[in-house]
Amino acid sequence: MKTEKEKMLAGESYYADDKELVAERLHAKKLLHRLNVTEYVMNGNARNILHSLMPNAHKRLYIEPPFHCDYGYNLHLGENVYFNINCVVLDEMKVEIGDNALIGPGVHIYTATHPLNAKERRLKEISKPVSIGNDCWIGGNTTICPGVKIGNGCVIGAGSVVTKDIPDNSMAVGNPAKVIKKLNQENV
Template sequence: MKTEKEKMIDGEYYLAGDFTLVKDRRRAKNLLHRLNITEYRITKKAREIIAELIPNSGKNLYIEPPFFCDYGYNIFCGDNVFFNVNCVVLDGAKVSIGSNVLFAPGVQLYTAAHPLDAEARKTVEFSKPITIGDDCWIGGNAIICPGITIGNGCVIGAGSVVTKDIPDNSMAVGNPAKIIKKLNTDNTPTQ
């Protein structure tokens, strides 16, 4: 029999009020309080807090406070990941972020979802993983919905709501986000 935490991570219906999950969220909130309120500036202590909050990250994870997440341990980052101010990661399921990824202010990654049936919604929820490839730039206030994969080399325009997967080297904008062009793959700088 699976625990509620195992169900959550596996994308099945789970009870968010489960004791272990509440305890895990409380631990994350305590670390976030220290990061967002006590330290606020990126100091040696702030880097230690980030490493404890998000233990599954590569080199040079940089988070500009304030930052918000549910658990932290479900966020997996490659090297050189940058979160600007006011980013939110609801990490009930795994959030996989490649290397060299930039998140502008106010980006929101939602793995959490709820049943469409009103009765079921009163008691259970579920989560679907999010994957973001290498070398991506996610524009300000973009929202990435549950279960989305964004390929390598993508740009997501500011204010976009990503409801469908985005293939490699694509620029997507709008609500819902639509691909508006393929991006250079020859490493030529463009504006």
């Protein structure tokens, strides 16, 4: 029989108030408190906190506090990823961000979602992974919804709500975000 954590990580319906999951979120909150309150600047202590919080992130990571995530261990971050202030990542499932990604201020990335049926929603949650490719720039106050894949070389305009996949080398804007132009194309 699967644990609630195993169900969460598999994208199955799970009980979020499970004792193990509550303890893991509390552990993350304590580390985030140290990052966001005690340190509040990127220094050696802050880097140690981030390494403890996000063991699957490259060591070349810069996060401008305040920052929030639910677990930390589900963040798989490439080299040279930058998060500006006030970012939120609900990482109930894997969030993969490639190398050289710029995440603007106030960006929210969600893997957590809920059943549409009200009775089910009272007891269970669902999670879907999010992927952001290499060399992406996510504009400020963008929301990335559960299950979305953003390809390499993309720019997402500020304030966008990304509800569907965005192909490589695309600029997408709006609510819902729509591709408005291709980027990084060689002039032949």
